[in-house]
Every structure is written in C-alpha cells, then in structure tokens.
Amino acid sequence: DGEGKEEAAQPMHAQTPDSLQGMRACKRCGLIKTFQQFYDIGCENCPFLEMEEDQTRVTDCTSGYYGGITSIIDPNESWMAKWLGLRKALPGCYAMTITGTFPPEIEHVLTERGEKWRCKEDP
DSSP: OOOOOOOOOSSSSOOOOOTTEEEOOOOOOHHHHHHHOOOOOOOSSSSSOOOTHHHHHHHHHESSSSEEEEEEEOOOTTTHHHHHHHSSSSSEEEEEEEEEEOHHHHHHHHHHOOOOOOOOOOO
C-alpha cells in the first residue's frame, strides 16, 4: 500500500485560457494559457521548464507571438495533434505556430533532455 506516499495526479487535460487578454503559448509544446495561468501552475505538458511562480521563467518559456489556435480533445486520435507533434500532449488549446526563441541555457537543458520544441525565430 502507498501509506505515507502522495503523488501528484496527472491532470486529465490542460487548463484552457481563462481570458482572451494576455494569452501566451508555451514555446516548447504550444499550449495556450494566460501569463497568470503559466505563473500559477506552469505548463502541464512541460513541468521540467519550471515556470510555476517564476515570472522570468514564464517570460523566457512562453511567447505572445503565435498564429492560429486549435483545440485538441483526443491527442491520440487527432490528425491535428499528429501534424503538430502533440500526440503525447494533454487535451487543451494549442498554437498552430509560435514565434520566439529560448534563452541559450534553457535550449541547452532541452537539448540534453532530448526534447524538441516548436517555436521558431521570426524569419
């Protein structure tokens, strides 16, 4: 039995934006939420980015420059999730494209972890 052990339950879906103002996209997965939502609980798909309660980290790991929004209900069955490379992501609202770059130190951590990211520099 798991006496004395409490593990955080994996959420069934990611938070959806609670406002149309101040929406941002996670630069790695494209999840769209408000700055405050990223600050409050981070990105449900990318907890290793450690955005929770860190304004600088939220600014570094999210972008207000994105194009298009899609809602993904069932990532395993969605052709959009497959096309965007989000088959393992939680259901939620996602950016179609994301403009921006990670600071070099975060990019280094992602590379070491073997993580891919979706943001691109502005051409």
